[in-house]
Amino acid sequence: MADKTNYHHGDLRNALLAAALDMLETEGLETLSLRRVAARVGVSHAAPAHHFPTLRALFTALATIGFERFDAAMRAARDAAAHDPASQLRAAGQGYLAFAEANPALFRLMFTTTRIDWSDPELIAAGDASYAQLAEVCAPAAEHLGIGDPEGRAALERLVWSAAHGRAHLAIDGKIPPGAEAPGAIDLTDLLLGRAMAKADTPSSSPTSPAP
Template sequence: METPETSGKTHRHHGDLRETLISAGIELLDEGGLEALTLRRCAARAGVSHAAPAHHFKGISGLLTAIVARGYRKFTLTMIEEREKAANEPYARLEAICQGYLRFARENDALFVLMFSPQKLDFDDEELALQSESAYEVLAETCAPFQHGEAGSQGTEIMVWSLVHGFAVLSRRNRSGIADKMTPAVHFSDILPQLALKLPTP
């Protein structure tokens, strides 16, 4: 039998270079944004040569994928955390995970951008698939209590996900000091109620 823990290989350098590199990448990410995240810089910060990461990741995209996978994990936890603070009532719980979504985007700006960047990520990676589906699962189960429309439960999920994701993307521009006409000067809690969400009649 093999547990995930036994797969940890303790080699000669420091405990786990793979984990160290991921952490270094996240540090670079919130210190200097996406531009600052570089394979060679990660290696340097971890104290190894620039070619060392190749033994742990499939190129730069492998490293980015691992970082994003860890990002999804934190993302999921943030939504759950907010949901547990909310009243045990479907609508309050839904609003809570949305606030968690937005808080994560606010507090992990560059990581959030990377997570939803379609470039340079290896979507065949199973760890990424696992973590991202786990995040979606939180959304799905929080949407489940509501009455679904023409498109079934997935229609409700996509409606909510799109709304909050789009709102997060637009809100980002504000923080970057862009100030378009399309940057929302509106609270999310004022637009969520405009979805036609109903509870089924018991």
């Protein structure tokens, strides 16, 4: 049996989550079970039931943590970047990709439709916070393109999201190796903001930096 994880009395929920997050990345989603997580923590197989009555409940809590960390990764990347529209759009994409590469199994779990409870209020709040960043970085592009209606802005956000999400999945599946982008290659930021504007906004940006 794997080494037991110590936890303080009354903190069993967090101990279970920490063990499950580790097992998710090291052993895979399909092998994860409440019984195996309980064994990793060193408690009876019935002990998790108070906090996670079903495996779906555990997965939902893991996805919530994932979205919180995902949101923080994008925010950190944006905070470290210049504040012009192009830099912020590219930084959000870099944070998106970095999170996915660091947490591939959790990233996949977060976007499943059947294994987690999408009516859970905490999961909804965490997901909405992440999406709010997408809306923030897309707003200048919508303005540049003359898109003012809510439907048009939502379509633009989905376009950027699809590009970032697809790029992340290709990367974690090993389909796009690091540094594969050709120097000076056009990216989505160029297309949305106009290449001259995007390059002028980010004079110090690396041409090989991943972008949404």
